[in-house]
Ligand SMILES: Nc1ncnc2c1ncn2[C@@H]1O[C@H](COP(=O)(O)OP(=O)(O)OP(=O)(O)O)[C@@H](O)[C@H]1O
């Protein structure tokens with residue numbers, strides 16, 4: 001059986017990794033949808049689809065499962081998003097997500113959806129990882145080692161700090177971050 005799991009993976013962190021580990025015990029193959037694939041170089045989406053594919057491919061290489069990373073760009077129309085996903089992905093029988101909109105759209109399209117528990121969500125959240133990167137705090141503990149290596153290789157910390165600084169000086173505040181986020 002083949003599964004599908006989509007996220008923005010900005011960056012791929014240990015919560016995603018735990019979820020893939022669980023999924024690997026249920027399916028033989030897994031498509032990892034790289035969501036919002038056209039977005040990069042913003043505070044909420046600092047990494048390109050290609051960079052996120054590197055992170056994901058390297059991190060999951062130790063799992064005993066065949067994976068395919070497929071970039072999926074956003075659409076303005078939620079009602080046809082599942083068809084869009086299916087048109088880009090190898091066929092799959094089950095979709096994994098904890099995102100309420102994603103769950104709703106797949107269910108309405110007749111696709112089986114499975115959820116997982118949220119793992120240590122207080123810190124295993126992309127928003128928290130990015131905030132720590134901006135503040136030079138211990139973000140590496142929250143991601144697989146392979147992801148930390150990719151972030152360093154691409155100059156990711158310098159990038160996120162620069163784009164956040166630019167954002168602050170040009171617009172007063174980032175309109176691309178959660179309101180709770182001070183950057
Ligand atoms: N700690 C976690 N445990 C289990 N599932 C998670 C965890 N963090 C994210 N997920 C799930 O992984 C999928 C992709 O999440 P996403 O890439 O948006 O990460 P995020 O941590 O929610 O990021 P952000 O804070 O940037 O919105 C979603 O279904 C999300 O609910």
Ligand SMILES: NC(=O)c1ccc[n+]([C@@H]2O[C@H](COP(=O)(O)O)[C@@H](O)[C@H]2O)c1
Pocket residue numbers: 006007008009034035036037073074075076077078081098099101102105
């Ligand atoms: N209309 C759309 O383009 C649409 C609808 C639902 C989810 N998505 C994408 O799917 C991904 C879902 O991942 P998250 O669970 O990480 O939010 C995101 O990239 C989101 O933009 C897109």
